[in-house]
Amino acid sequence: MLINAQIIAEIKAIIAEGKEKAIRAVDHQRTLMYWHIGKRIFEEEQQGAARAGYGEYLTKYIADQLEPEYGTGYSRRQIELIRQFYRTFPIANTLYSQLSWSQYKLLIRIESEDKRDFYIAEAVKNNWTVRQLERQIDSSLYERLLLSNDKDSVLAVARGDKQPSDAKEIIKDPMYLEFLGLRREASYYEKDLEQAIITHLQEFLLEMDNGFSFVARQKRIHLEGDEFFVDLVLYNRLLQCFVIIEIKTHKLTHQDLGQLQMYVNYYDRVEKLDRENPTIGILLCARKNDSVVRFTLPEGTKNIIASKYEIYLPTEQQLIEEVNKEIEKRNPTE
Structure with missing residues (x-):
């Protein structure tokens, strides 16, 4: 039988x-x-x-x-x-042939050729459905990646012309979690946000994008009689490394960064195989202070990233303005 x-x-x-x-x-x-x-x-x-x-x-x-x-x-x-x-x-x-007519109807709305090429490459590579493609366009994925990367790098990773060598090439800041259904004005605990993410895990992994898979939640770590619990553990097949996510519903503090660094160190020394790359830590927080991040972490650190989360989508114009500000910071006028 x-x-x-x-x-x-x-x-x-x-x-x-x-x-x-x-x-x-x-x-x-x-x-x-x-x-x-x-x-x-x-x-x-x-x-x-x-x-x-x-x-x-x-x-x-x-x-x-x-x-x-x-x-x-x-x-x-x-x-x-x-x-x-x-x-x-x-x-x-x-x-x-992998793209449907319904997907092409979404793509022809995009005026920028670079932006349209990016979404085509991502949709084909990740086998997005119509709904997934629409969500990524509506959440301005292209502009969000441009906030921390240059245009050529974003397009090269999307097309598969290069493998991401830096976590910032595929990890977004901010992340938009509107699919969780949380009200903007409501107060909630970190466990509530974590549970909402687990309930909407498929959508969360789509927001994470590019090769992420779920490994564990509330992963217990024993250190000489003390217990610690890692909120979320993912794995990224492109970067070939573990990705630790700590969720904070308050403004980021240097203690939060220290805690995340300890978890990353543990995974690097205990869980990581020799053939795998160093573990990445993401502090997903309601608010952050970039100066606190910069002065708390050792200079040149690439494996600890603070990313702000939003529970509602921005307008495209808002993100374009942010991208322009970032470009001006990188290329100040003389």
Whole structure:
């Protein structure tokens, strides 16, 4: 009976994989069909470019002719999206079969080519769903990574052209935990925040991004009769190291950094294998003082990072302003 059950489980897995591949193949063909439609619209539009308002007239005319027969998938709004799709991606062989039409509809809203390339690379590499891609765009992942890195480095890591050599290349500051459903005005304990993260672990790992997996929570450490508990332990397969996360619902203190450093030292000396890289510690706090971090830790320390968390999403403009401030700090005018 055990053997039969195993066979059925394996067959079900094959069926599920086959269905997923079939759905992806059909969706990719639909994406290519929209690309060809967009190309034809663009060619016609170019022929009538001299006539004022011809493009607007053309999309309306096509929608009026197609929608009654083919349905709302060919409404005027949809025809305009198809037209924009071709304009954004004019080379057919640059389209990814891993990305669905729904994902491309999100991507064509992004005006910056670098930013769009970043989200394409991340979506393909991490196999993001439509919802995951939308969340990362809405939470301004690209801008947040730019706060601590240069543009070329962010794009290179996303595309897989280089492996991250520094934790700051993939760890965000701030982190946005709006998916936890915590109210901004409410007060809560660290255990409440930790439990909310465990409840929404998939979303939390998505926010962490790039190769993180869950190892343990409240990991007990015995040191000569004293017990300590590490809030969260993750592992990063890209950096090939343990990642210790301590959660603080108050403003960061130098004692918090000292505690985290002790946990990192323990993992480096007891848990880490010789082939693995040094452990990284992340202090996830409600508020932080960068000067306290700088003067508490030894100069040049790269494996202890303080990251502020927010429980609501910022506007894109707010993050762009922060990025511009950071760029000005790095490149002060003479």
